[in-house]
Amino acid sequence: MTAIDNVSLAQRVYTVEQVQQGEEAAAEACSISMMQLMSAAGTAVFKQLQNDLKAPAKIAVCCGEGNNGGDGYIIARLAREAGYQVDVFALSPDKTLSSKTDNNAERARLAWRENGGQEKVVHDCAPQNYDLIVDALFGVGLNRALEGTAAELVQNLNDASAKVLAVDVPSGLNADTGSVPGVAVHAYKTVCLVAYKRGLLTGKAKNHVGQLVLEDLGIGEAFAKQNNAGYTRMAAEHVMNWLPLRRPCEHKGNNGHALIVGGQPGMSGAVVLAMKAALRCGAGKVSVACHPEVQPVVAAAQPEAMVRAANSQNDLQALMEQASVIALGPGLGQSEWSHKMFEWVTNYCQQSDKTLVIDADGLNTLSSQQSKMKRGKHVILTPHPGEAARLLNTDANKVESDRFAALSALRDTYEAQILLKGAGSLVTNDSGQFILDVGSPAMASGGMGDLLTGLISGLAAQGMTEADAAVAAGVWHARAGELAGNEGERGTLASDLLPYIRQLVNGKIT
Template sequence: MSGSLQPANGMPLYDSRALRRIEAQADVFGGDEVLMRRAGLAAWHASLTHWPRARRILVVCGPGNNGGDGWVLARHAREAGRAVRVLQLPSHASRGELAQRMRQEFLEAGGHADAALDDVPRAGSEQFDLIVDALFGIGFSRVPDAGTAALIETINAMRVPVLALDVPSGVDADTGRVPGVAVHASHTVQFIGAHLGLATGAALDHVGVRSVASLDVPRTMLDELPVAAHQIAADALPGYLPRRRRNTHKGESGRVLCIGGDHGKGGAIAMCAEAALRAGAGLVDVATRAEHVIALLSRRPEAMARAVDAAASLQPLIESADVIALGPGLGQGEWGHALQEVALAAGKSLVLDADALNLLASTPRVLPSDTILTPHPGEAARLLGTSTQEVQASRYAAANSLCERYGCVIVLKGAGTVIAAPGETMRVIAAGNPGMAVGGMGDILTGIIASLRAQGLSAFDAACCGALLHAAAGDAAAQEGGERGLLPSDLFAHVRRLANS
């Protein structure tokens, strides 16, 4: 590399506890009532921005401050000449003094509120242009009761755009978990700061487009809050990847050794090797079964493929490598186990994926701190001795637990990939798409990360940049031909282009 740039941290994400510290200091800028009025007005402005032609609006209000925000929006919408209906179930009657005050202002201005689910027509596409979800805010993390669940299911069935205030009702704002049913929003306007849980996991099926309304909270107050994670998007890539010097040579771009490809699994290690080359590694060796060498060289002659039938013949390749990518197609038999033992004992920088992770789960050990593990949720569950469901219920906690257990960098793959490392604030990837849920995508990620590590990036930066580059390439490939049927090899040209952006 020609030099080191400072990658941008990206968008800060906060947990509920941190944001409530702002609310506790509301007197600094006028009190809770000022915040609520600002939130309702900001939500109304969001609706005007995204649905300026919406004339018939249904606002669904809950019992707390989120419902109060909804009452404020409803009043603004009515004053602007919109036909507004507000639904507040008897079980959702406003409990807080502020929410009751906002409700009363709406009613005194001539507004009307319905109090029964049956009052909401099911033919939403004919009755309303927009639904506003102001049921529950960031403090709601339980399974909705039967009446609330029925209301949420009605909203989702109406096939009308939905604006969620702060968080789609039913989504845990801290973890992204959806313990029961939850609103499917078209747009979520978050108040004060971006919420940790809305960037990963099941939440991504509910939030739609996200935006943040600061409510004019002073930047200095936000700067004092603990940041739970940073979300990084494709525009952060140039910060990780400086241009190369004109007077450079292949040795300066690093040498990657890809180990894997047991009988019948040669494609995995071939894709890993090509990804390492496309991401910029100067030299790539491949240690695989003899049966895969010809096919691999035919596909990608730039990769130096060697037949390795025993662990002893792996040693010369390890000695010349800067980074080892271990696991794609490795298998869990004697061959894979023997190669893994030699690789882990070599003292080289490591990127572990697939069967290397499964072998590690069966024989846990402390790893060098610059090792990078890239599990999907199932592999993460095996490494932690838990279930996939528990991993997905709290992806941040799972990534942190893996980081603590193995003492190294973790790339927890999935919707909203999470990267954790000792002493670092977590990163969350704001890229990627459902078309990438296909076998082989992880092999490419392994090759990319190993390549970036070999080119001089720190383990944490290589993990963050690699996951981001991989996801952004997947998005670019999906834009060309759609998500369904997207193949891992479709990413290669985009990996190269984006790595040079």
């Protein structure tokens, strides 16, 4: 089992509630007051601003009424003192404040005013007049759509393609789910404070956060000790050594046998991609059981694989008995042949407890069954949002509105290892819960899921647990997509990822 305990703060991911309820106790443990913590937040964001833009650049700071706005006033004051040209736009610029206030955000605002600072109405903010906009409107507590003046301002920023630096979370984004119920800021950078909030790393959030930077404000270690992270953030560097070095006396029999089942007429490419991925990640032997009509085509695609025509349970039986891992679904289709193959494979795997990876039309067939049969720990399901919706009898928008809730529902329903694909793929398995913080829009093309199925199967065949195989394959697959996408996001093919997958599983690149 690969060690995933004792990870750094940069890998620990929390809910909004955990951060809101835990930061004060962590600050107290570090002998830091909440006003000092707010000052640290403003200072940390200002330093990020300085890294990206030099004085005397023109900056607009847009401030709300809460603590996020308080951070904004501190940023504005520091920027002006450093020689930047600063304008502050407030949702309520004429608000009366008392010098006796014990509200930290109001105290930060008073300090801005006492230093000669003024506030303008947000309607007057013309994004084109500024080199950078600081978004300090709403913090992580917002869980509804922006309305009124705030929504208009954010829409204006987006329409102007303004360069926006977001404080903790882009306003309008739900930091707990990653959903965007209305309009949300498109930031070039988001400075996440104290600890990573889970919604910033998945789903629609990927369109809004830009570069995500963590600033723990000096309380991160104490916070991590006091709060258990619900998710672990995984990237390529975290799985680099999950496959051991091979010994000089290795032979193919030591490295497992993956069987790929699928490939009905007209869909042979899917099973070919899965087959190639299983081979390129190091499986000792790879077999394919496909429809008799496509067997010659699949066999010609890769001479190292063993390709058999399967039209009966007897055709499959010997192959299934020889295999270490079975993958079901690439190019399987929804024909009578497809349903028979599904029944034979799933029945055999349930009786034998053999590792089974189900994807694509295998998932669609599973979702159509009257009984949502529990699949167990030896089964890995890899749905995209549409397939997840069918598995849960809902719709894809519902899944995407809260990917974490959908992941939990899939786990509860099927009791399997689940990899929910998408921007910031999510995994729940016997080892824990993970966010795969890697990937590229270059992967928005056909065949990518088939490649992932083959990769999971090949890793599991080599002895990885089902839990580890889902995480490692998800990360390496997405990282290979990033690397292939460097040559051009448009036009990247699934097969373009294969050379990078080979390098990644050998630890030659990260």
